[in-house]
Structures are given as structure tokens and as C-alpha cells.
Amino acid sequence: MEQFLKPLVEAGVDIFHASTRRFWEPEFEGSNLNLAGWTQKLSGKPTMSVGSVGLTEDFISGTMASKQESVEQSGIDELVERMNNHEFELIAVGRALLQDPEWLTKVQEGRLGEVDDFARKSLTRLY
Numbered sequence: 001m002e003q004f005l006k007p008l009v010e011a012g013v014d015i016f017h018a019s020t021r022r023f024w025e026p027e028f029e030g031s032n033l034n035l036a037g038w039t040q041k042l043s044g045k046p047t048m049s050v051g052s053v054g055l056t057e058d059f060i061s062g063t064m065a066s067k068q069e070s071v072e073q074s075g076i077d078e079l080v081e082r083m084n085n086h087e088f089e090l091i092a093v094g095r096a097l098l099q100d101p102e103w104l105t106k107v108q109e110g111r112l113g114e115v116d117d118f119a120r121k122s123l124t125r126l127y
Contacts, residue, residue, distance in 0.1 A: 050092035
């Protein structure tokens with residue numbers, strides 16, 4: 001991975017977006033760092049993570065491959081902890097915002113009880 005990142009850094013990349021299915025899953029055995037965490041550690045550059053933020057299931061298994069119509073929400077405690085540990089600098093949020101464009105405001109204000117589970121039908125709604 002370091003051999004892959006080094007030429008990109010030398011070419012001027014100043015931030016990396018490291019996308020995974022579940023941001024909370026470690027990338028390599030023996031470490032709790034996810035892909036963004038390892039990218040930041042090896043490159044010295046800030047990173048953005050993403051992957052099922054605010055949800056219990058990833059996009060494929062929880063939305064597309066499942067017969068269930070919705071995916072349960074989860075808290076963001078682990079996300080906050082990882083960001084406080086500077087594992088990554090930014091987080092991208094997708095499905096949670098598709099379900100509820102006010103998701104961030106509700107999370108910031110501690111109104112998690114007002115956030116609905118992600119429903120597959122959200123993919124067909126335009127705001």
C-alpha cells in the first residue's frame with residue numbers, strides 16, 4: 001500500500017478519499033485502522049473515510065442484496081471516537097442523508113430518535 005501511495009503523494013495529492021463498505025472495519029489483521037486510517041498513517045496526508053455511516057449494514061448486503069426494505073440506524077459513537085483519535089479527518093455520509101436530508105442537524109442536536117431507518121425507496125426520491 002505504501003508503494004501505491006508514495007507516487008501519488010509525490011505527484012501532489014493532498015488528500016485521499018478512502019472508501020470502504022463499513023468504515024468501522026479494520027483493513028488489515030492486527031490493527032484497528034480502516035483504509036482511511038492506514039492511508040493517512042502511510043502517506044502523512046489527511047483522509048476521508050466513508051462506509052455505512054449511521055447504519056448497521058453496508059450498501060450491498062443491506063440495501064441491494066437484501067429482501068428487507070429498510071436498514072436500521074446506528075449511533076455515531078465509534079465514528080466520533082475514530083475522528084477524535086485522528087484516524088481520518090473527514091467522513092462522507094450517503095444513505096443516511098438520502099433517507100433524511102436533516103440527518104446531520106438531528107445528529108448534531110442529539111435528536112437521534114427522530115432519524116428514520118434507511119429505506120430502499122429513498123433511492124427513488126429526489127429532494
